[in-house]
Amino acid sequence: MTRIGILGAGRVGTNLASKLSEAGHHVILSSRSPTKRTTAATEGTGPRFSFTDQRTTARTADIVINATPGDSALDRLAGLRTELAGKILIDVSNATRDAADGLPGDLCYPGSSLAEQLQAALPDTHVVKTLNTMLFMVMTAPETLATPPTAFLSGNDEHAKKTVTALLRDLGWQPAWIEDLGDITTARATEAVILAVPHILRRHGFEPFAISLAR
Numbered sequence: 764m765t766r767i768g769i770l771g772a773g774r775v776g777t778n779l780a781s782k783l784s785e786a787g788h789h790v791i792l793s794s795r796s797p798t799k800r801t802t803a804a805t806e807g808t809g810p811r812f813s814f815t816d817q818r819t820t821a822r823t824a825d826i827v828i829n830a831t832p833g834d835s836a837l838d839r840l841a842g843l844r845t846e847l848a849g850k851i852l853i854d855v856s857n858a859t860r861d862a863a864d865g866l867p868g869d870l871c872y873p874g875s876s877l878a879e880q881l882q883a884a885l886p887d888t889h890v891v892k893t894l895n896t897m898l899f900m901v902m903t904a905p906e907t908l909a910t911p912p913t914a915f916l917s918g919n920d921e922h923a924k925k926t927v928t929a930l931l932r933d934l935g936w937q938p939a940w941i942e943d944l945g946d947i948t949t950a951r952a953t954e955a956v957i958l959a960v961p962h963i964l965r966r967h968g969f970e971p972f973a974i975s976l977a978r
Contacts, residue, residue: 764789767930768824770817770840775855775899776830779934782903784812786933793820821846826853826926833858833877841884848887851923853930854878854950855894855902857957866961870954878917878950889923891916892950893931895957897973903934905973912973916943917950942976 765788769776772794784790789811821827821843829836833856840847858877862868872880878892893916894902905912914936918924928941944952956974963972 764811765930766791766823766825768793768820768827769830770820770827771830771832772814773830775902776828778899778903779828779830779855780812782934783930787811788933789813791815791820791824793817818843818846821850824850826851826930828853829856829881831856834860834871836877837880837884840881844885844887847885851889851891851920851926852881852885853894853927854881854890854892857895857954859957862961864961864965866964867957868961870958872951872954874951876948876951876954878954879947882919882947889918889920890947891918891920891923891927892947892953893917893927896953898969898971900971901973904971905935905937905940908971908973908975910975910977911937911940913976914941915949915953915974916941917945917947917953919946 767783767788768791769780770793772792776792780790780792792814793816827847827850829852831839836856856877858871859867860869878890882890893914896915897912901912914931916924924943931941
């Protein structure tokens with residue numbers, strides 16, 4: 764059993780928390796206002812599920828998942844440098860500025876990526892980018908799509924990526940669906956996929972989809 768801390772208690776965070784708890788991990792879910800629990804977070808509580816503030820989560824977890832809004836994640840997580848030192852940080856967010864209709868707009872870090880910015884701000888942390896090329900419900904149920912989706916990995920530390928790969932399997936990802944792209948700079952490629960997402964959502968609505976590498 765691994766203690767997994769999730770920063771962010773929105774749809775992404777609570778969805779991951781529920782599935783990882785079911786897989787046998789102790790999950791610590793957090794938000795900036797821990798007293799304001801969402802319905803989903805409250806329903807997920809159990810013997811392997813707890814709820815606290817973000818600093819405590821970062822300090823006490825073995826592995827931390829960033830499920831906070833990407834446009835503010837860098838400032839928020841940079842303040843947790845001490846708590847995150849020596850740990851794996853799984854970044855599933857995309858950093859964009861909202862368009863007029865509230866959907867993702869332009870990239871916050873063109874020519875770079877949120878993952879690279881986090882790695883630079885947290886030099887003692889092993890940042891791994893993954894699960895950012897799909898809608899949140901696919902993260903924990905990849906088998907529900909008609910075409911097998913792909914979970915891309917980007918990160919500088921090979922052991923950290925192997926650890927994250929094992930967690931992906933706990934979320935239902937088969938080995939053939941996981942693609943290691945290389946070091947953290949490759950995250951700029953997968954983060955750029957977000958530029959296509961608003962156009963897909965406007966045409967098809969909020970239906971589950973993911974990027975798939977076809978061979």
